[in-house]
Amino acid sequence: MAESRSRDLRDQCAEVALKLIGEVGVEGLSIREVARRLGVSHQAPYKHFASSNHLLAEVVRRMYADFSAYLLSRPKGRNEAESMENLGIAYFEFAMRNPLHYRLMFGNPLPDPDQHPEMMSEARAAFTILLDSIAAARGGKNVKLDQLDALFVWSSLHGLSTILRTNALDEIGLKQAVLSEALPHTLMRIGVALGI
Amino acid sequence: MAESRSRDLRDQCAEVALKLIGEVGVEGLSIREVARRLGVSHQAPYKHFASSNHLLAEVVRRMYADFSAYLLSRPKGRNEAESMENLGIAYFEFAMRNPLHYRLMFGNPLPDPDQHPEMMSEARAAFTILLDSIAAARGGKNVKLDQLDALFVWSSLHGLSTILRTNALDEIGLKQAVLSEALPHTLMRIGVALGI
DNA sequence: TTCATAGGTTGACGCCGTCAACTTAGTCCT
DNA sequence: AGGACTAAGTTGACGGCGTCAACCTATGAA
Missing domain, CATH: 1.10.357.10 (Tetracycline Repressor, domain 2)
Incomplete structure (x- = not known):
């Protein structure tokens, strides 16, 4: 359960990040905005990506x-x-x-x-x-x-x-x-x- | 004189910006760092470039x-x-x-x-x-x-x-x-x- | 001489990424 | 069953960033 929820968040981050990049460009990618759109705290994505560059690399x-x-x-x-x-x-x-x-x-x-x-x-x-x-x-x-x-x-x-x-x-x-x-x-x- | 000094600063900004990009990449370009390296205030470059993107465009x-x-x-x-x-x-x-x-x-x-x-x-x-x-x-x-x-x-x-x-x-x-x-x-x- | 203006300064605001410390829930030994 | 460990999420803080606003000052035109 925890496994699946966490995998969910990781996937969702990558998904939302792509959408965000589409709206504001690569340089506008913001881990905080991704978190905001997913309704989680600004640090939650860091449990799945070491840095914002790692999030980008996954995308x-x-x-x-x-x-x-x-x-x-x-x-x-x-x-x-x-x-x-x-x-x-x-x-x-x-x-x-x-x-x-x-x-x-x-x-x-x-x-x-x-x-x-x-x-x-x-x-x-x-x-x-x-x-x-x-x-x-x-x-x-x-x-x-x-x-x-x-x-x-x-x-x-x-x-x-x-x-x-x-x-x-x-x-x-x-x-x-x-x-x-x-x-x-x-x-x-x-x-x-x-x-x- | 003012003319030449100002043209100097504009040129120098573009020059330093290029060097800075070489060191830290395009995404690391910072108008404040450019100003710092030129020994002027963080707002001085704005007298010559409307935004940091305009500085980049000039480069x-x-x-x-x-x-x-x-x-x-x-x-x-x-x-x-x-x-x-x-x-x-x-x-x-x-x-x-x-x-x-x-x-x-x-x-x-x-x-x-x-x-x-x-x-x-x-x-x-x-x-x-x-x-x-x-x-x-x-x-x-x-x-x-x-x-x-x-x-x-x-x-x-x-x-x-x-x-x-x-x-x-x-x-x-x-x-x-x-x-x-x-x-x-x-x-x-x-x-x-x-x-x- | 006055005075507008170009060029430069300081200060503030709200973003951002990221470190640190805390909570909570689930897992796994014994 | 119970306690230790851990993964996942939270809040809070810090410094850096871009940029708006307000202020200063010299210079050159009237």
Whole structure:
């Protein structure tokens, strides 16, 4: 009972923290406000998280887990090449549909990775999905080349997602038509580059 | 005299703020600490910056200006293709040599762009350098295609820089050899993709 | 000479994170 | 059954932060 109640509070903290971040941004996350919204004292969350950064790390860890799940749930495709393409689409979709989640994972001021190993192991799992898919598409004969290309693909997708998300490009003067074609164009270029 | 003294304080604030961010991270930036280090009262900076976010925006604006200057100062190359390659190298060099500057520009919790137009206009200038270079490399016949490819190139470079900078990859288990080859490999892939 | 104003000062307010000390309820030996 | 231990939650305090308000002072224009 105590076990379940406490687990409840831990979960609820992470949940409310995410909602709060959505409202006021990462820098507005306040452990006291989380406690307030849950109707508990300002110290209660400290029984479950050593510091406010640990709370943030837990939120981020969950985002990585969601991300991995989304990538894995993509349509399979009839062959490895199609599966790769679907992966690219899924990656981008996730970033566009869940900008907050994506920003939390790859936005910068993350809790120091060294101090939050559980967060990092979830991140590693996400990258592994991408790496495996590339290796599969090419028979996995040249591990190093696969890794380099996985990095290349990830870079391109990540960069595009980040850039489009910021709205910086509206300001820069690119037309909407350009922006909406950016993903298929990038996927096409990646295909050309990798000879798939 | 008053003019020059005040301009001094404004400049000094931005300078000290950058150094402070380097020490304690963006989230540790404190207007009071800046004032303390400059030996002025905690309110003095407010005569030059409306809020601490405005101070941050000024710091970021300067980073964009430095970035543009670095890109423009790259070796010219004997032809447009070489000039493009040098641009890619310069982009990446800047990101690796000045991780703090780079993180400030593209790390997430930036001051709201709408409220800091001077910051954004400096950012626009940096993207224009890249766009112009791509257009030049291809004679500028197809504007939309040039824009799409500029976006593709920028995405790839930006993504790679961001990913490598986080050290996430060490944790993920990639060998050092892979990481050191990542840039040339990515530039090569971009070349293949664009048929340059 | 007057006087508005830019730049700088002190003081106060209400947030925040976090340490410390206390309460309470449940668990586990004996 | 009873007592010790512990996990989970509470209240209270401290110092740091951003920022509003009020005050001071020199300078340059009228």
